[in-house]
Amino acid sequence: MASTEQKLSKLEHLGAALDSGALAQVRRILNSDLQAADVAHLLESSPPKERKLLWDLIAEENEGDVLQHLSDELQTWLLNQMSAQEVANAMADLDADDVADVLQNLPNTVTQEVLTSMDTQDRARIEAILSYPEDSAGGLMNTDTVTVRPDITLEVVLRYLRRHRSLPDMTDNLLVVNRRDEFIGILPINKILVSDPDITVREVMSTEVTTITALMEDTEVAQLFERHDLISAPVVDDVTGKLLGRITIDDVVDVIREDADHSLMSMAGLDEDEDTFAPALKTSRRRAVWLGINLITAFLASAVIGLFQATIDQVVALAVLMPIVASMGGIAGSQTLTLVIRGQAIGHIDSKNIGWLLNREFIVGLTNGILWALVIAAVTYVWFMDVQISAIIGCAIVINLVVAAISGAYLPVLLKKLNIDPALAGGVVLTTITDVVGFFAFLGLAATLYL
Amino acid sequence: MASTEQKLSKLEHLGAALDSGALAQVRRILNSDLQAADVAHLLESSPPKERKLLWDLIAEENEGDVLQHLSDELQTWLLNQMSAQEVANAMADLDADDVADVLQNLPNTVTQEVLTSMDTQDRARIEAILSYPEDSAGGLMNTDTVTVRPDITLEVVLRYLRRHRSLPDMTDNLLVVNRRDEFIGILPINKILVSDPDITVREVMSTEVTTITALMEDTEVAQLFERHDLISAPVVDDVTGKLLGRITIDDVVDVIREDADHSLMSMAGLDEDEDTFAPALKTSRRRAVWLGINLITAFLASAVIGLFQATIDQVVALAVLMPIVASMGGIAGSQTLTLVIRGQAIGHIDSKNIGWLLNREFIVGLTNGILWALVIAAVTYVWFMDVQISAIIGCAIVINLVVAAISGAYLPVLLKKLNIDPALAGGVVLTTITDVVGFFAFLGLAATLYL
Numbered sequence: 092m093a094s095t096e097q098k099l100s101k102l103e104h105l106g107a108a109l110d111s112g113a114l115a116q117v118r119r120i121l122n123s124d125l126q127a128a129d130v131a132h133l134l135e136s137s138p139p140k141e142r143k144l145l146w147d148l149i150a151e152e153n154e155g156d157v158l159q160h161l162s163d164e165l166q167t168w169l170l171n172q173m174s175a176q177e178v179a180n181a182m183a184d185l186d187a188d189d190v191a192d193v194l195q196n197l198p199n200t201v202t203q204e205v206l207t208s209m210d211t212q213d214r215a216r217i218e219a220i221l222s223y224p225e226d227s228a229g230g231l232m233n234t235d236t237v238t239v240r241p242d243i244t245l246e247v248v249l250r251y252l253r254r255h256r257s258l259p260d261m262t263d264n265l266l267v268v269n270r271r272d273e274f275i276g277i278l279p280i281n282k283i284l285v286s287d288p289d290i291t292v293r294e295v296m297s298t299e300v301t302t303i304t305a306l307m308e309d310t311e312v313a314q315l316f317e318r319h320d321l322i323s324a325p326v327v328d329d330v331t332g333k334l335l336g337r338i339t340i341d342d343v344v345d346v347i348r349e350d351a352d353h354s355l356m357s358m359a360g361l362d363e364d365e366d367t368f369a370p371a372l373k374t375s376r377r378r379a380v381w382l383g384i385n386l387i388t389a390f391l392a393s394a395v396i397g398l399f400q401a402t403i404d405q406v407v408a409l410a411v412l413m414p415i416v417a418s419m420g421g422i423a424g425s426q427t428l429t430l431v432i433r434g435q436a437i438g439h440i441d442s443k444n445i446g447w448l449l450n451r452e453f454i455v456g457l458t459n460g461i462l463w464a465l466v467i468a469a470v471t472y473v474w475f476m477d478v479q480i481s482a483i484i485g486c487a488i489v490i491n492l493v494v495a496a497i498s499g500a501y502l503p504v505l506l507k508k509l510n511i512d513p514a515l516a517g518g519v520v521l522t523t524i525t526d527v528v529g530f531f532a533f534l535g536l537a538a539t540l541y542l
Numbered sequence: 543m544a545s546t547e548q549k550l551s552k553l554e555h556l557g558a559a560l561d562s563g564a565l566a567q568v569r570r571i572l573n574s575d576l577q578a579a580d581v582a583h584l585l586e587s588s589p590p591k592e593r594k595l596l597w598d599l600i601a602e603e604n605e606g607d608v609l610q611h612l613s614d615e616l617q618t619w620l621l622n623q624m625s626a627q628e629v630a631n632a633m634a635d636l637d638a639d640d641v642a643d644v645l646q647n648l649p650n651t652v653t654q655e656v657l658t659s660m661d662t663q664d665r666a667r668i669e670a671i672l673s674y675p676e677d678s679a680g681g682l683m684n685t686d687t688v689t690v691r692p693d694i695t696l697e698v699v700l701r702y703l704r705r706h707r708s709l710p711d712m713t714d715n716l717l718v719v720n721r722r723d724e725f726i727g728i729l730p731i732n733k734i735l736v737s738d739p740d741i742t743v744r745e746v747m748s749t750e751v752t753t754i755t756a757l758m759e760d761t762e763v764a765q766l767f768e769r770h771d772l773i774s775a776p777v778v779d780d781v782t783g784k785l786l787g788r789i790t791i792d793d794v795v796d797v798i799r800e801d802a803d804h805s806l807m808s809m810a811g812l813d814e815d816e817d818t819f820a821p822a823l824k825t826s827r828r829r830a831v832w833l834g835i836n837l838i839t840a841f842l843a844s845a846v847i848g849l850f851q852a853t854i855d856q857v858v859a860l861a862v863l864m865p866i867v868a869s870m871g872g873i874a875g876s877q878t879l880t881l882v883i884r885g886q887a888i889g890h891i892d893s894k895n896i897g898w899l900l901n902r903e904f905i906v907g908l909t910n911g912i913l914w915a916l917v918i919a920a921v922t923y924v925w926f927m928d929v930q931i932s933a934i935i936g937c938a939i940v941i942n943l944v945v946a947a948i949s950g951a952y953l954p955v956l957l958k959k960l961n962i963d964p965a966l967a968g969g970v971v972l973t974t975i976t977d978v979v980g981f982f983a984f985l986g987l988a989a990t991l992y993l
Binding site: 249 | 579586587588589706708709711713734736737738767768770791795796798799802803805810812816818819821822823826829830833836843848851854855858859861862864865866868870874876877879882891894898902906909910913914917921925973977
């Protein structure tokens, strides 16, 4: 029994073998002791040089299995170093949906070459999946369905299954179709086991089924799986009603993970598939773009301050305190922004409840604005012994926190309407708003007062 | 067939019925047309007043089913308004693991009352689960295992199953145990279907199984499920080897979602279970704490600026430019921080590869530092026509970006060692560092030069 403890110690053995340069031993552990998913995890957790070394030690017949467990970014990197024939060989034993996933990361010319080198049936299956967008149900589905007709008995189904000797992974239901291949219901495997063998499929099949249409977005598919605790679900052509394939929970789990990671990573300007151990040069280039975008924001804020140089020259305490106003606005705004972006991602927010949310955030912004304005004004007074500055910073805090709350709540909705990813753009736009409003309110009030 | 389109239109009907006050119709849709998971989703997406109205319209026999699909926060809110007897009634038809989940959100006295009102067998099952921490495999498992002995034939297994007429949800394997109840392997349901009925369980069972020990952390369980594409896995006592229960993918999906949400929400100081539609007062109180913590950071940064008031008084352009240094450091640092926190969450980062990562981040910080320092220095020169200020801001940018990169990479590792949640504390500590270092480097260099 391969318990987790044993597996951990295998990984430790591997580490020791790698360190001591015992490559034959490393090769043995990689190709026979560890499962493909564990090897993939090891590759993901390794710096580039070790990664290359490990990959070269993986036996050719295991390459495909390991590849399908890797992130898109790593797949692309490895595949680009292989010839079309090598790719085709590595893909030979994989499921059609996994092959399609991998091929989507290759240049079109290579994909064509790989497809040409396959047999006709495999090619047709993969081309069917490739014809749908990668982030749709069609791109996620597999074509390995086991179908039965409604009018046969369970006894016949059992005999048919025994003749076939094996069922695809994650088969919790057989799919019931009529003569025109139209989907009419599911026959849960468990029902076959516990029911009287003499009754027909129609009598035990279930027609209350969550079906998925081929063009449904993958995030919507994931929400359906999560909400209804599905293991697999049939994919049906929405026009003809014909059964096209099925989606299984293992692929949906990947979508859930990617979706959730997407918000987190995008808010820092990173790709959800970002390779933790990408080489320095690649990393620098990507991050530079994000820093450049944020630099524009920073210069905008500076420009606002620049308008009030004369005032700052008069009262230098303003320069000392102004970051507090901007920073509190940024923090308050990003709380609201994060909440709304998460709410959008899990489908909680729509046009009907956004009004209530905006209103709530306004109240929260005002309440916390007043509360912290009082605290900040008090501290400021103790520090600078100047009632005017205290009053000014207090007012600026209230203004900025209210603006932050409303922007944080409304920005994601607006960006989504404009088809801009709120997780990616929301933070930058919000910071621009809270910086500009914060500096403008604080220094503008001061300028008016000290005129 | 309940397709998604039909379900959507049911929800629309419900909205219309609610708006027009046709409560009888709302009640019918809630209790017969929609599934419990959809009703739960509807409650999650509703503001407090509507939420209360909807909950009151849900039939008592459906309450438990809906409850188990709600977030912890909403469960607690609703349960606190129910008597122990009502809770017990609502829980009557649920699986033991779901009941345990719900009970964990109640005060101890109420939990005891609910347990007392149950029959002995149910109580024993639930108490077994409650004896493990909520975030452990034991807290996640269910006790509804179907076990078989290794020496019987599949024919006997089939007869046994037919006598029982139903199998628990998500049963992809029967669990094989010996006379002492020790776990020895799994019998995949699919194998029963496709194998010759005359052979014994021992001949077809699989012993290469990922087993889970009761005290394994739930995030580790989730990683195992994800990596090995599991639907269910047996939970075994790590000392006695006895079978304790099993964990199913539906509960693991919840863990994956919560884990992924945890990083996102914590970085904004929010709870991963945060109710999007919590009332204003509750929201204000929680957010106030986070703003208060960040205010300390902001005052620290101000204090640093305060040290250099004389210099700013001399050269007011410093006040205009200083937010740029702090902001670029903050952005660069949070990119690294997010990458490392994500890497920790999915188990990519350990003591062996953190050295490589620190080194890479140093190079990235230095490269981008120099690149953007040149750009910023150039813009500054055009703006203020002052070579000295240009040189100073350039140096400060390089210093702050390098410090930001190293802090962003090392902070999460350090915080984890100290048992502090990196996602929660990392951002605040990092901002403090990049603000303080940024202002100190920029203004300090200026003070030295303009002395």
